[in-house]
Amino acid sequence: MTVIDESAQPMSTNSAVLPGQSAVGRATIIGGPPPGAATLEARGACAWFGERLVLEGVDLVMPAGQVTALIGPSGCGKSTFLRLLNRMHELIPGAALDGEILLDGDDIYATGTRAQQVRMRIGMVFQKPNPFPAMSIRENVLAGLKLARLKCDEKDDLVEQSLLRAGLWKEVRDRLDSAGGALSGGQQQRLCIARSLAVQPNVLLMDEPCSALDPTSTRRVEETIDELRGEVTVVIVTHNMQQANRVSDICAFFLAAENQPGAVVEQGPTRKMFENPDDPRTLDYVEGRFG
Amino acid sequence: MSTETLSSPSATPSTSTSGSSRPSPQRRARRPREFTNFDVWVLVGSIISAFCLNWLIFYRLTAGASLFGFLLCSYFTFLAIFGVVTADRMGRLVATDRVMTVVVVSAAAIVFVPLVLLIGYILVQGLKALRPNFFISDQEGITPVLPSTSGGASHAIIGSIEQVGLALLWSLPLALAAAVFLNESRSKWRRPVRIFVDAMSGLPSIVAGLFIFATLILPFAKSGNPLFGYNGFMASLALAITMLPTITRTVDVVLRLVPDGLREASLALGASRARTVLSVVFPTARTGMTTAVVLGIARAVGETAPLLFTAFGYDLMNSNPFAGSQESLPLFVYRNIRKPDISAIERGFAGALVLLMLVVALFALARFIGRDRSKRRGAPKGGGAAVQTNPDDPLNAPVRPTSAPVAANPTFQENPTP
Numbered sequence: 001m002t003v004i005d006e007s008a009q010p011m012s013t014n015s016a017v018l019p020g021q022s023a024v025g026r027a028t029i030i031g032g033p034p035p036g037a038a039t040l041e042a043r044g045a046c047a048w049f050g051e052r053l054v055l056e057g058v059d060l061v062m063p064a065g066q067v068t069a070l071i072g073p074s075g076c077g078k079s080t081f082l083r084l085l086n087r088m089h090e091l092i093p094g095a096a097l098d099g100e101i102l103l104d105g106d107d108i109y110a111t112g113t114r115a116q117q118v119r120m121r122i123g124m125v126f127q128k129p130n131p132f133p134a135m136s137i138r139e140n141v142l143a144g145l146k147l148a149r150l151k152c153d154e155k156d157d158l159v160e161q162s163l164l165r166a167g168l169w170k171e172v173r174d175r176l177d178s179a180g181g182a183l184s185g186g187q188q189q190r191l192c193i194a195r196s197l198a199v200q201p202n203v204l205l206m207d208e209p210c211s212a213l214d215p216t217s218t219r220r221v222e223e224t225i226d227e228l229r230g231e232v233t234v235v236i237v238t239h240n241m242q243q244a245n246r247v248s249d250i251c252a253f254f255l256a257a258e259n260q261p262g263a264v265v266e267q268g269p270t271r272k273m274f275e276n277p278d279d280p281r282t283l284d285y286v287e288g289r290f291g
Numbered sequence: 292m293s294t295e296t297l298s299s300p301s302a303t304p305s306t307s308t309s310g311s312s313r314p315s316p317q318r319r320a321r322r323p324r325e326f327t328n329f330d331v332w333v334l335v336g337s338i339i340s341a342f343c344l345n346w347l348i349f350y351r352l353t354a355g356a357s358l359f360g361f362l363l364c365s366y367f368t369f370l371a372i373f374g375v376v377t378a379d380r381m382g383r384l385v386a387t388d389r390v391m392t393v394v395v396v397s398a399a400a401i402v403f404v405p406l407v408l409l410i411g412y413i414l415v416q417g418l419k420a421l422r423p424n425f426f427i428s429d430q431e432g433i434t435p436v437l438p439s440t441s442g443g444a445s446h447a448i449i450g451s452i453e454q455v456g457l458a459l460l461w462s463l464p465l466a467l468a469a470a471v472f473l474n475e476s477r478s479k480w481r482r483p484v485r486i487f488v489d490a491m492s493g494l495p496s497i498v499a500g501l502f503i504f505a506t507l508i509l510p511f512a513k514s515g516n517p518l519f520g521y522n523g524f525m526a527s528l529a530l531a532i533t534m535l536p537t538i539t540r541t542v543d544v545v546l547r548l549v550p551d552g553l554r555e556a557s558l559a560l561g562a563s564r565a566r567t568v569l570s571v572v573f574p575t576a577r578t579g580m581t582t583a584v585v586l587g588i589a590r591a592v593g594e595t596a597p598l599l600f601t602a603f604g605y606d607l608m609n610s611n612p613f614a615g616s617q618e619s620l621p622l623f624v625y626r627n628i629r630k631p632d633i634s635a636i637e638r639g640f641a642g643a644l645v646l647l648m649l650v651v652a653l654f655a656l657a658r659f660i661g662r663d664r665s666k667r668r669g670a671p672k673g674g675g676a677a678v679q680t681n682p683d684d685p686l687n688a689p690v691r692p693t694s695a696p697v698a699a700n701p702t703f704q705e706n707p708t709p
Contacts, residue, residue: 120561134574147562
């Protein structure tokens with residue numbers, strides 16, 4: 001936490017609130033998600049695109065406050081699974097699903113549960129940075145409030161905290177009112193992370209967040225993920241084995257045989273998955289022998 | 292021979308790119324596709340010789356067929372001479388390239404000629420009657436014996452503004468709703484609707500006027516209600532029908548340009564679909580949508596046919612669009628050009644000139660609003676802040692332990708051993 005405080009210092013009009021305390025979670029959002037990380041659990045998750053079954057029978061627990069990495073070759077259903085987790089899957093025409101996704105024990109697909117409410121609690125960062133081009137940096141960070149119709153009395157604090165948590169505050173604090181699209185790719189991606197964090201979600205899903213970034217920006221994003229540990233449950237899809245190894249606590253290996261739906265081959269603590277996996281296919285994959 | 296002597300000056304030190312401070316060899320910037328002064332002289336020389344040759348053939352050796360034949364033959368002779376001379380100087384490859392360039396450029400110029408003639412003619416004719424009072428007075432007390440500079444078209448200008456403004460009021464909400472339906476919904480009716488919109492934009496505009504006349508004016512003719520007679524309101528309904536497809540199609544195109552990633556990002560933040568459209572899609576497409584509106588206005592303001600039996604036309608000021616027939620600029624032009632007296636015809640041309648300027652101004656406005664401002668926005672500020680914000684500069688990196696070298700962070704130490 002001292003980490004954040006040090007970078008929070010001068011020139012900020014709100015610096016009086018910050019010293020000596022955690023910058024995180026101070027601004028209260030009215031009507032937002034409940035505080036703290038939440039456990040996400042998939043039970044027998046299946047997904048179809050049209051008539052084609054692309055994901056079958058995934059059982060996976062993503063414990064609260066930990067980082068779960070989903071690895072596997074392309075087309076094995078990792079991203080589809082990720083999109084199942086916050087009901088983005090159903091937005092695709094012809095998409096269908098089965099099974100349960102439990103957020104702290106409650107099925108997010110239960111009748112009477114609003115998709116918007118679920119997505120507010122389970123944020124998402126996409127592969128391609130997508131800040132809203134018509135909004136300034138500040139407006140981008142606050143976009144979640146505006147879009148989900150939440151209220152916050154300390155908007156300046158919230159902007160600062162969110163940007164701090166995303167590791168972008170230092171770089172943009174002097175130009176919060178310039179366009180979000182004017183940032184570099186890595187900065188844009190961190191702005192998107194800040195935007196997701198501003199709603200103070202319980203879970204953050206990341207779909208290959210670093211695939212379009214250079215190594216320096218990738219390191220920054222990984223630091224951000226590392227700092228979120230304990231506060232937010234993170235689920236990250238990545239093609240980068242080293243990255244999965246570095247950032248995750250738990251790892252799940254997805255694989256799809258030819259013309260077969262994707263499924264989880266093996267899951268477990270990251271260290272075990274990378275050093276001593278039970279399944280030979282996992283060993284082959286993490287050591288780069290295929291995929 | 293002449294090639295050598297004339298092209299040698301370009302190799303003089305003046306074209307050297309290196310500064311005088313550095314003792315480096317003389318450099319000459321070569322531009323393989325450059326069109327030098329000498330090439331221009333070759334071009335002009337070819338034109339002159341082609342004209343001379345054809346003049347000799349057409350007007351001295353023969354009886355002179357026609358001007359058109361003369362020009363056509365001159366043009367092809369020019370191409371041949373220019374091609375041969377260039378081939379002699381620089382080879383066949385360059386000659387082919389140059390000749391094709393000349394063909395394309397002259398084709399573009401030929402297309403441009405009618406436009407210039409048209410605008411020039413209206414300008415010359417219209418300026419005869421265009422005086423400041425054209426904008427402030429109507430046709431009250433105007434008789435055929437008065438000069439064309441007397442009287443004006445203020446009633447037509449007011450009528451145009453009212454009719455087009457009302458038409459925009461009716462068509463804009465419908466067009467926006469249709470464009471949103473086409474883009475943001477997943478209904479299977481989108482295809483038929485899109486086809487209808489396309490078909491509607493091909494609708495002859497007089498049919499729009501006829502439709503309003505047949506459905507709203509004729510059936511109520513005996514009621515005596517001025518709202519259902521010839522008036523500006525009826526004209527605005529007819530104009531709205533012609534504007535609707537134009538605006539819908541343009542807005543449809545701009546909304547389609549909004550990346551799906553933005554919609555997904557918005558939905559992933561917990562926004563409803565309606566909220567996404569209002570707060571993300573519309574602001575992102577704002578400039579394009581403004582352009583669409585201006586294009587719709589420009590289309591409607593020049594329409595004459597829908598007004599013929601809706602607004603009907605009137606010589607005096609009638610600023611109430613809901614009662615009594617009204618004038619508009621295109622109607623003013625149409626009605627005056629058909630009159631037998633010269634001064635009325637000149638006034639008609641003045642009206643056409645005003646209309647032309649109005650449309651040009653609207654298109655300029657559309658281009659101005661629709662220009663790409665994303666690059667300019669934030670650039671001056673960003674330039675100043677760039678020194679502090681360079682993430683690659685270790686001096687400017689955030690002062691915090693985690694951004695220290697990678698090895699300092701325990702999570703980065705575990706490397707998989709391949």
